[in-house]
Amino acid sequence: MHYQWYPGHMVKTKALIKENLKLCDVVVELLDGRIPISSRNPDINNILGDKQKVVVLTKSDLADPIKTKAWVEHLKDSNTEAIAINLNSANQWKRVVEKVKQSSTLKSKYKRLNIKVNKPTRVMVLGVPNVGKSTFINKVASRTAAKTGDRPGVTKQKQWIRTKEKIELMDTPGVLWPKFDDQEIGFRLAVTGAIKDEIVNIEDMANRLVSFLIKEYPCNLQKRYDINLDRIVGPNEFIQQVAGNRKILQSQGNLDIEKASEIIVREFRKGLLGNVTLEDIDKITT
Known part of the structure; x- marks a missing residue:
């Protein structure tokens, strides 16, 4: 069985991310905690470069806790904070917001200049389909601001969402990449729900x-x-x-x-x- 899924809207999403990256102070990259590597889009990772990031391992309630802890430590670097959360838990999203505020390049820039800034931190939320982006955004926004669904391909276009946390979130459609070099990656994405069941x-x-x-x-x-x-x-x-x-x-x-x-x-x-x-x-x- 050959696993692959790259509909037209994903091509547009890749361009959209490039165009809007400069507008954002920090990126929140959601990865599926059960497949931290397979759910990390290499094309998007290359686009982000050294942009400040907060990597969030979602669905930690479904993953092996010992392995999750190891992955969190592994994914951290000088430009990246990492955290594992369960989006179904009441307030775990607040831990991500705190990491975002700490990581914001905007905050860091003005802190060095000893200037207080009231403008909101702009955050781009990225991830493969069905990783929990819309659920995360709705938690932070405290309302149904983004469509959710237990299937890939629910979000089809970008939208900016204001929150009470002095953060503006840019929701983006889930995006994969044109070709999986390793079909084990395709299998892992499919079995965790990032690829439509109808095509596998x-x-x-x-x-x-x-x-x-x-x-x-x-x-x-x-x-x-x-x-x-x-x-x-x-x-x-x-x-x-x-x-x-x-x-x-x-x-x-x-x-x-x-x-x-x-x-x-x-x-x-x-x-x-x-x-x-x-x-x-x-x-x-x-």
């Missing part, structure tokens, strides 16, 4: 996911599905057993492997398979 093979995706979980998080699988992995030959047999145990059948009475695959992927995305991070800092270099 759900059975292949579930197969890859189960294969990874058998190797890295076997206890999570056994706990959720009550299947003895010692008796399982591989991911195909595991999915078949899930279908059999849950009586997921086609109209003719045969096992519905596609439906079982959908269920496994959906339960992974909801965190029902436990806290899982698909990228290990010791095995992946940036």
